[in-house]
Every structure is written in C-alpha cells, then in structure tokens.
Amino acid sequence: MNRGSGPVVWTGIIASTCLLLFVFQKILWLVVPFLLALIIYYFLQPATNRLVLHGVSHKTAALVTGGSFIALLLLCAVLLSPWVGARIVGWEASLTRYIEGGSRLLLGTMGALEAQFSFLERASLSRNVSEQTAHFTETFAQRHLGDFVVTLAAWLPALLLAPFLAFFFLRDGRRFTRFIARAVPNAFFERTLYLMHEMDRAARGYFQGLISLTILDTVALAIGLWIVGISPPLLLGLVCAVLAWVPYVGSILGCLLVVLVAATDFPLDPWMAYGAIIVFVLVRLLDDFVFMPLTIGRSLNMHPLLTVLMIFVGGAVAGVAGLMLVLPLLGIAMVVGETIGMIVTDERLQARHAHSRRLRARQAAADLQS
Amino acid sequence: MFLFSRQEEFPRLKQLRALSLFSTLSPRELKTVDALLHQRSFIKDEVIFDQGEEGQALYIIESGLVLICRQGQPAAGRIAELGPGRLFGELALLDNSPRVAQARAAENCTLAVLFRADFLGLLQTHALIASKISLQLARHIGQRLRETITAPGSQSE
Numbered sequence: 001m002n003r004g005s006g007p008v009v010w011t012g013i014i015a016s017t018c019l020l021l022f023v024f025q026k027i028l029w030l031v032v033p034f035l036l037a038l039i040i041y042y043f044l045q046p047a048t049n050r051l052v053l054h055g056v057s058h059k060t061a062a063l064v065t066g067g068s069f070i071a072l073l074l075l076c077a078v079l080l081s082p083w084v085g086a087r088i089v090g091w092e093a094s095l096t097r098y099i100e101g102g103s104r105l106l107l108g109t110m111g112a113l114e115a116q117f118s119f120l121e122r123a124s125l126s127r128n129v130s131e132q133t134a135h136f137t138e139t140f141a142q143r144h145l146g147d148f149v150v151t152l153a154a155w156l157p158a159l160l161l162a163p164f165l166a167f168f169f170l171r172d173g174r175r176f177t178r179f180i181a182r183a184v185p186n187a188f189f190e191r192t193l194y195l196m197h198e199m200d201r202a203a204r205g206y207f208q209g210l211i212s213l214t215i216l217d218t219v220a221l222a223i224g225l226w227i228v229g230i231s232p233p234l235l236l237g238l239v240c241a242v243l244a245w246v247p248y249v250g251s252i253l254g255c256l257l258v259v260l261v262a263a264t265d266f267p268l269d270p271w272m273a274y275g276a277i278i279v280f281v282l283v284r285l286l287d288d289f290v291f292m293p294l295t296i297g298r299s300l301n302m303h304p305l306l307t308v309l310m311i312f313v314g315g316a317v318a319g320v321a322g323l324m325l326v327l328p329l330l331g332i333a334m335v336v337g338e339t340i341g342m343i344v345t346d347e348r349l350q351a352r353h354a355h356s357r358r359l360r361a362r363q364a365a366a367d368l369q370s
Numbered sequence: 371m372f373l374f375s376r377q378e379e380f381p382r383l384k385q386l387r388a389l390s391l392f393s394t395l396s397p398r399e400l401k402t403v404d405a406l407l408h409q410r411s412f413i414k415d416e417v418i419f420d421q422g423e424e425g426q427a428l429y430i431i432e433s434g435l436v437l438i439c440r441q442g443q444p445a446a447g448r449i450a451e452l453g454p455g456r457l458f459g460e461l462a463l464l465d466n467s468p469r470v471a472q473a474r475a476a477e478n479c480t481l482a483v484l485f486r487a488d489f490l491g492l493l494q495t496h497a498l499i500a501s502k503i504s505l506q507l508a509r510h511i512g513q514r515l516r517e518t519i520t521a522p523g524s525q526s527e
Contacts, residue, residue: 049494049495052495052496053494053495053496053497057398057402058402058405174405174406175405178408181408182408186410186412186416186418187417189408189410189483190419190423190425190426190427191426193408193426193427193485193487194426194487197485197487348420352416352417352420355416355417356413356416356417359413359414359415359416360413363413363414
C-alpha cells in the first residue's frame with residue numbers, strides 16, 4: 001500500500017490522539033483495565049497460538065491459557081494474602097522508615113554541599129529541607145493513607161475485570177473483526193481488512209515489545225543492584241521496570257524507590273545510594289539506546305522526535321495517564337488515519353461506492369416503478 | 371459426551387466442502403477455515419475489484435456469476451465468466467502484486483473472501499490446513515496455466 005500521508009492527515013492523526021487522550025482520562029476506570037487486558041491478551045496470545053498449532057481448537061486453547069492465567073492470579077492472591085495481612089500493620093512504619101532514610105541521605109548530601117559552597121550554607125538549605133521532610137513524614141499517613149485505601153477499593157473491581165476481558169479477547173477476538181468487517185461497504189472492504197490487520201499488528205508489536213522490554217529491564221536492573229549489593233534485586237528490578245511503563249515519571253519514581261531502599265538499608269554508607277543511582281542511569285541508557293529500539297521502537301515505526309514530542313503532549317493533555325497511553329494511541333491513530341486518508345482521497349473507491357449505492361437503490365425500487 | 375460426539379456436517383460446512391479450494395479439508399478443518407472467511411454480497415454490475423489495485427484477498431463464488439475482464443471493458447475485454455465453486459484473485463494470496471484484471475458481478479452473487487493475512491496466519495497456526503489449501507491453489511493455478519497454453523491462438527501451440 002502507498003503509505004505517503006500529507007500534512008492534513010498528520011494533523012488529523014495528532015488531533016485525534018489528543019482528543020482520545022482527553023476523553024480517555026475522563027473514563028480511566030474503563031481505559032486502564034482495558035489496557036491491562038490488552039497487555040495480558042498479547043502476553044497470552046503466543047501460548048494460545050502454540051496450543052492451536054498442536055491441534056487444540058481455538059476456543060479450548062483460549063480457555064486453557066486464559067483460565068490458567070486467572071487460576072495463577074487467584075493462587076497468588078490466596079498465597080500472598082496471609083503474608084500481606086501479617087505485614088499490613090507494619091507498612092505505615094516501613095514507609096515512614098524508608099522516607100526518613102531518603103531524607104537522611106538528602107540531608108547528608110546537602111550538608112556536604114553546604115560545606116563546599118558557602119552560599120548554600122547562608123541560604124540554610126539543609127535546615128529548610130529537614131523541616132519540610134519532617135513535616136511531610138509526620139503528616140503523610142494522615143493525609144494520604146485514607147485516600148490511598150479509598151482509591152484502591154474503588155479501582156480494585158475495575159482491575160479485577162482485566163483478566164476476564166483478556167480471556168474474552170482471546171476467545172472472541174476474531175469474531176469481533178468479522179462483525180466490524182460486515183458493516184463496511186464492498187468498495188472499502190479490502191482496505192478496511194488491511195487496516196484492521198495493521199492495527200492488530202501495531203498493537204501486538206507494541207504490547208509484546210513492552211513485555212519484552214519489561215523482562216530485559218528487570219534482568220538488567222536486578223543484575224546491577226545485585227552487583228551493588230542492594231536487596232531484593234529481582235523484586236526492585238521488576239517494580240522499576242513496570243513503573244517505567246509510564247514514560248519519564250515512572251523512571252523517576254523507580255529511581256526514587258531504589259534510592260530510598262539503599263539509603264534506609266545502608267544508612268551509614270551513602271555510596272550505596274549513589275551506586276544505585278549510577279546503576280539506574282546506566283540501565284536507562286541501555287534501555288533507551290539498545291532495548292527500546294530492539295523491542296517497542298521497531299514495532300511502532302515512529303520517528304524518535306515525534307515520539308518525544310507526543311509524550312510531552314500526552315502529559316500536558318492527560319497527565320500521568322496521558323504519558324502512559326499516548327504511544328499506543330498514536331500508533332493506532334497513525335494506522336487508522338493513514339488508511340482513512342487513503343480511502344477518502346481515493347476517488348476511484350468513492351466512485352465505486354457511489355455506483356454500488358445507485359445499483360442497490362435501483363434494485364430496491366425495481367418493483368415500485370411500474 | 372461432548373468430546374466423543376461425531377462432528378455433524380452442517381449445511382455451511384457442506385457448502386464449503388463443495389468449493390474446490392476446501393474439498394480436501396475435514397469437517398473440523400472446515401470449521402477452522404469458516405471462522406476466517408468473510409461473506410460478501412455483490413449486486414449485478416457492481417465492481418468487486420479493479421485492475422491494477424493491490425490485492426489483499428482471494429474470492430470464492432458461493433452463488434451467482436462473476437465476470438473477469440479488462441478494466442472498464444465488460445463486453446470487449448471479457449476474459450472469463452466464473453460460476454459457483456470457482457475462485458479468483460488467488461494471486462493476491464501469494465504476493466502483493468496488483469490485480470491483473472477487473473472483477474465484476476455478472477449477476478447478484480455471494481462470495482466468500484479469504485484475506486491474505488488470515489491465510490498467512492493459518493500457515494503458522496494450522497500448517498496442515500494451509501498446506502492442503504496451498505496444494506489446491508497450486509492445482510488451480512496449474513489448470514489455469516494449461517488452459518492458457520492450450521487456448522486457441524496461444525503461441526505455445
């Protein structure tokens with residue numbers, strides 16, 4: 001297919017991405033489970049295809065993979081609930097301990113800087129920071145814990161929906177494609193099939209790339225943290241890699257988490273925290289220049305400048321949700337926009353559609369004209 | 371009981387088995403293929419595809435007649451008229467090459483459409499079914515080639 005698109009089409013693609021982001025941030029309770037379901041769907045799809053390859057019917061394969069995944073989640077919930085229940089009381093204390101550990105590191109670093117630069121000492125930087133962090137840790141639980149629990153309770157049913165949605169995507173995804181195709185006029189049918197195939201290819205490439213990227217990031221971070229001596233490296237690596245799904249903000253949060261753990265577990269050795277930061281920066285560089293082009297970069301086929309600009313636009317339009325949603329939405333909008341552009345500007349297809357409508361109208365009225 | 375029940379030949383499966391492309395498939399394989407096929411209805415004189423258009427799908431005639439002709443010349447450029455069970459646009463399944471002729475509905479017709487990406491997916495997930503269809507497709511192309519060579523006025527004669 002001819003894939004050249006003009007400025008009008010591209011303006012439409014970017015405008016529709018922004019509009020979708022704006023709408024989606026209003027219905028995040030639905031969009032986030034849907035997005036998670038897509039990630040689970042594309043994660044389970046290779047296993048489903050493998051079963052189908054071995055002679056299992058599509059429905060049974062979807063039932064086996066989707067059912068196994070849901071059973072695994074339930075098993076994890078059952079096994080982890082006593083552990084979580086026993087520790088939930090101590091979590092507030094642990095959180096405060098980690099924040100204090102982080103503020104100790106911050107104050108130590110500020111003190112060292114004040115000793116080096118007198119203008120910082122005159123500005124009483126470390127005292128101000130100390131007062132603010134003390135106030136933050138004292139009132140943190142009162143101010144945020146209630147909200148956190150209420151938000152979690154509100155989101156939990158929606159999040160539990162994700163594996164079930166993924167199961168139905170696996171089982172009935174093809175039927176949905178046929179259902180959509182049935183509504184398309186004959187003249188645009190082949191192009192629309194191509195469009196849906198390309199959309200699926202772009203989404204599959206993105207989400208399977210995201211899963212591969214998460215695994216690579218987890219392993220790289222875990223190795224780095226294990227070398228530095230911060231534990232548990234695998235869990236921290238996994239949490240940071242999942243946080244990195246949200247561009248920029250997620251990486252900063254991940255780095256903050258690792259630094260807090262390092263500063264609390266090794267209060268007398270600030271170089272552990274600095275080491276963790278170095279590991280994090282190295283893995284980020286590896287991620288940006290090696291892992292990302294190997295996984296997601298290839299799938300979306302976007303110009304890096306456009307990617308960066310759209311991430312900023314996504315953040316401005318829909319905040320953190322926008323950062324997370326902007327790239328997959330842009331990928332889909334690109335395919336849809338380019339194909340619609342091709343259909344709308346193809347005068348021959350438009351003429352064929354008009355001809356078909358005339359023929360159908362004539363046939364429908366054939367016995368009425370006598 | 372469900373596991374050991376015999377696969378009943380539903381009318382739709384019988385209809386598919388009657389098509390030359392799927393004649394060697396078992397009922398279970400036919401059900402798999404049926405899930406991939408799209409059914410389209412064309413009205414007399416409606417254009418199915420144009421000459422020079424990039425082909426994305428193969429068409430199988432379930433009912434009605436289809437005229438294959440030179441672009442915009444249904445009478446003077448007539449190449450063939452195909453009836454139920456026949457297929458056309460098969461080269462689209464093999465490559466991205468443009469359609470070599472125009473296809474028009476010679477009368478109201480119903481077509482089954484196999485999209486190339488679905489066929490390529492079938493090659494990965496159901497290699498046996500795909501190989502059976504490929505063999506039938508090769509036979510069909512061979513027959514077309516023989517017809518072309520033995521046609522009156524052909525240079526090979």
